[in-house]
Amino acid sequence: MAEAETSAGDLRSWVPDRPGIDHNVVVVGGGQNGCAFAFALSRSGIGKVSIIDAAPDADHAGVWLTRARMRRLRTPKAVSGPELGVRELSFQSWYEATRGAAAYDVFDRISRTDWADYLSWYRTTLGLPVRYGTRLVRIEPDGAFFRLHLVEGDRPVVETARKIILANGVAGSGGPSxxxxxxxxxxxxxxxxxxxxxxxxxxxxxxxxxxxxxxxxxxxxxxxxxxxxxxxxxxxxxxxxSLPVYRNRFYPGAFEHYSNLPDAVRWRQALLGRDAxxxxxxxxxxxxxxxxxxxxxxxxxxxxxxxxxxxxxxxxxxxxxxxxxxxxGTGYFTDLSARPELADIVQHIRLWRDQYVPPEGAAYEEGGAHPYLGLAHEFLEKTPGTAPYLRNIHAYNPGAYVSFGLPTGDIWTMRRDVPIITKRIGLDLFLDDVAHHDARMLAPLSPEFGIERYASAIWRGRQPILGEGNAEPADVQPRAETGSAVPAVAKSRSRS
CATH class of the missing domain: 3.50.50.60 (FAD/NAD(P)-binding domain)
Incomplete structure (x- = not known):
């Protein structure tokens, strides 16, 4: 079973193994987003992470060598992407190392094929073994974990996981329209x-x-x-x-905190995008x-x-x-019931139409079909208490548009959403095993040194000198082990 993982015994992985659990996290999608999540989870010390992709190989995963047909990316070259703040893993560092700094300076937007080459280098450098030819066909809740029904090639496989990230691209919440x-x-x-x-x-x-x-x-x-x-x-x-309405949402306040806006404001913004x-x-x-x-x-x-x-x-x-x-060239629709892997759970997922009733004149049928996501892109229950496992599925695909205000999955959203989702997964995994971590933090410790390491430096105070007049300074002698001076104990002396 090929995984991008650290073993439970590895110091980099702090998540304890659970009997019968194959993966802590399964990332569905091995393109730029899936690989970025695997990197972020590894940096957070979360092991047993598996990346799966239905594509037969790396050249067919993602969009850059398949259905993307632009000559250059839409985003400026300096936008932070899957490197997640690690400059050595950035496109600029890779490009300058392979083509030179002067070559990087002469263009403003990255060519599509250069971006594909960079992502290949990124995946190889980080050692992220994507499981190509592996398709998720069903998510079956089973108490505190999921049974994932997969098809590897032509072979059906069932594996278990505690968390799922749906980084499955533009059709991930529906399909081509x-x-x-x-x-x-x-x-x-x-x-x-x-x-x-x-x-x-x-x-x-x-x-x-x-x-x-x-x-x-x-x-x-x-x-x-x-x-x-x-x-x-x-x-x-x-x-x-010709009106790029998204541009007004890229200043730090709106970009970072959009999902905290009132529902009415987010709905109005979604309508603006539809109308434009x-x-x-x-x-x-x-x-x-x-x-x-x-x-x-x-x-x-x-x-x-x-x-x-x-x-x-x-x-x-x-x-x-x-x-x-x-x-x-008619885009994609949003309808979670069109995704066969969600068939067992879709009736429990809260949608925007379940959460918000728009005022007269502000109806938006497709917007209402979008999932109403939590602050870490997690699915929420339509009826509280009926499907608590939904919080363990994070949807990082365009279905998040109404909740998060941008075309989720683009390079723009990586630096905001990948850390948020990764942090929430880490928090949940930590609290789910609180007894284990409490015991680990209370475990006996061996001292790193004994009293002999500083005994010679302990101040013992000056002893008084008997007699008339002012006391004379104590004799000083060196410490044998360091050569530094320490006070010697003053001796009583008789009057001459």
């Missing part, structure tokens, strides 16, 4: 941006992209760069969203508009889509278009 009008199209003619798309197969083809977020523009760009005959991008709104829409980077727009065979359709929702003569015929505002292939 495909509009009803597209849902009947065969997969031979349709892909979501979450899919592995063979763009080379689109060379010479007519391609439609539905959506206006960054992933839609990036997919359109790759199709154009792969030789598509033409690409049409369809947007429901009458403009491309997702803002693609300017360079993603420039990347497609430089192609003469790119065409943008505004106020253009699809009303119909069928396959006829091996092409997709789309009805849009009374017009009919025909395409060889359609890409849905």
């Amino acid at each position: 495909i509009p009803p009008v597209l849902s009947t199209l065969p997969r031979s003619h349709l892909a979501h941006t979450a899919d592995a798309i063979d763009f080379d197969r689109l060379a010479g083809k007519s391609v439609a992209v539905v959506g206006a977020a960054a992933s839609a523009f990036d997919a359109a760009a790759v199709a154009l760069e792969s030789g598509a005959a033409n690409v049409h991008l369809f947007v429901r709104r009458d403009h491309i969203s 829409g997702s803002t693609p980077p300017a360079e993603s727009i420039d990347r497609v508009t430089r192609h003469r065979n790119f065409h943008l359709h505004l106020s253009a929702p699809w009303s119909s889509a069928i396959v006829r003569n091996d092409r997709v015929e789309a009805g849009v505002n009374g017009e009919t278009f025909a395409f060889d292939f359609v890409i849905a």
Whole structure:
């Protein structure tokens, strides 16, 4: 059983073993976030941590070499990420060591492939053995721990764990969103941006992209760069969203304490994000508009889509278009009941619609489907006392958006949320074994030294000198073992 762990007998691991428990923590997801959690837990002295990922290998884990298609990261290069304050593990240190400081100075945003190379180095340097090809299919509560039903390759396995971190990416609280009008199209003619798309197969083809977020523009760009005959991008709104509403939440006060805001304030902020829409980077727009065979359709929702003569015929505002292939850049939905691993527990998880009733005119159905999370991203009970084990599952994925105000799982949120979750896990594990730790702290100790180490320096006071007049200074003689001077005991002397 490969694990990123320290054994219970190792001084770095303070968590005592429990009979029948395989793991203290299982991290679901071996991308940048899962590896950052494994590093943070190790630094906190928590052993028996296992990282699992359904991807077959490191190149397919996470997004950077699969469904991420931007040329450069959205975040500035100086934003703290998985290094969690350890400068030697930062992207800058790695890049300067491999390319030189001058090379680092000339760009402002990190290339996607450089980031993937850095994460590979990070994982290897820290010795984090991700268990690839391991899929979580069911979380079964069993008293004070969980029975995790896994599939390793084709082999079913059951393992036990005390804590779970869901660092399972953009679909971790639901799945890819495909509009009803597209849902009947065969997969031979349709892909979501979450899919592995063979763009080379689109060379010479007519391609439609539905959506206006960054992933839609990036997919359109790759199709154009792969030789598509033409690409049409369809947007429901009458403009491309350009207000980055998240930016106002990045000052330290809001960034650090957002989850402590009243529910009404967080709900209003979530509505603001919904109404503003997702803002693609300017360079993603420039990347497609430089192609003469790119065409943008505004106020253009699809009303119909069928396959006829091996092409997709789309009805849009009374017009009919025909395409060889359609890409849905339509984001992801939040619905915990869509996650098979949560089937045993989903009915007990508190959602925002269970917690907060919005005022008239402020309804937000999808926002209400988000889990209402505790301050350490833990699931909470819908009905107190019915499922206390939920506090041992921490959701670090976009399902945390309404509770925490940012697209959780991005590089931005690592430095805030990874330490918070790690600290809570450590606290819970510590208090769960309070008797053990009390006994450990009361255990007999061996003295580090005896009285002989300082006996020669003990002050014994000056003895009085009998006779008339002032007392004379005591004789001084050196300490044999140090050569320093100590008072000698004064002797009585008779009058001459």
